[in-house]
Amino acid sequence: MSNPHTLCPKFEAAFELLGKRWTGLIIQVLLSGPKRFKDLSDIIPGMSDRMLSERFKELEAAGIIIRHVYPETPVRIEYELTEKGKGLEFAMKEVQEWAEKWAGHDECPPQEA
Amino acid sequence: MSNPHTLCPKFEAAFELLGKRWTGLIIQVLLSGPKRFKDLSDIIPGMSDRMLSERFKELEAAGIIIRHVYPETPVRIEYELTEKGKGLEFAMKEVQEWAEKWAGHDECPPQEA
Numbered sequence A, B: 001m002s003n004p005h006t007l008c009p010k011f012e013a014a015f016e017l018l019g020k021r022w023t024g025l026i027i028q029v030l031l032s033g034p035k036r037f038k039d040l041s042d043i044i045p046g047m048s049d050r051m052l053s054e055r056f057k058e059l060e061a062a063g064i065i066i067r068h069v070y071p072e073t074p075v076r077i078e079y080e081l082t083e084k085g086k087g088l089e090f091a092m093k094e095v096q097e098w099a100e101k102w103a104g105h106d107e108c109p110p111q112e113a
Helices: A009-018 A023-030 A037-043 A049-061 A089-102 B009-018 B023-030 B037-043 B049-061 B089-102
Strands: A065-070 A076-081 B065-070 B076-081
Touching: A009 A023, A009 A089, A009 B009, A009 B023, A009 B089, A023 A037, A023 A049, A023 A076, A023 A089, A023 B009, A037 A049, A037 A076, A049 A065, A089 B009, A089 B089, B009 B023, B009 B089, B023 B037, B023 B049, B023 B076, B023 B089, B037 B049, B037 B076, B049 B065
Parallel strands: none
Antiparallel strands: A065 A076, B065 B076
16 A cells, blocks of 8 residues: 555554553553562552453453463462563553643542552 | 552543544544545545544544634635644554554555545
8 A cells, every 4th residue: 555644454453452441551560570460450459350361361362461370389370571562662651641741630530449 | 649550541541542443544644734524535535424524523522633614715624633632643653663563464454445
């Protein structure tokens, strides 16, 4: 396509994925390193375990996170961003900066606990 | 909130808005300057006029575009990005670069006409 305005449909797919509730926050937390399920649910108190489990499955299916199972006793399971997932750092930062700059503070309440 | 992982809900709202079909493309086209309705619908042939009209309303409500009415004969109406809308340039670029890098080319068909 020679039209300079043509955007890959993957562009919208990316925004769709990242626009889901909690997804941005999960990726943000995992940018600081691999985490266990409980780490995530402790850090994000407003999110139910069922929701976290669902998001993990979606992000795994999208190739954004990988699940590591360490055969210890008890078994240890960690979730880590893939290279594709880590590649989102700058995109997330730019959207966040835009949102912070343009959303009034009064529109930005603390997250529910 | 002192938790460094707390993200403003506006962050997810931004992704939600930008994740809607055609929205990214409309903003992308308007980044090159104000356009008339017909300019947009010519540049984005796969999008219906009804859809464009709906997206314009959403983007206007979100303060991302502004509608100028010039009292000429016939009346001329143009849509332009606000400063808030123009501020999206880098965020869109980063998400697009990520999507282009990580989506296989075979997953990225030309847009329907």
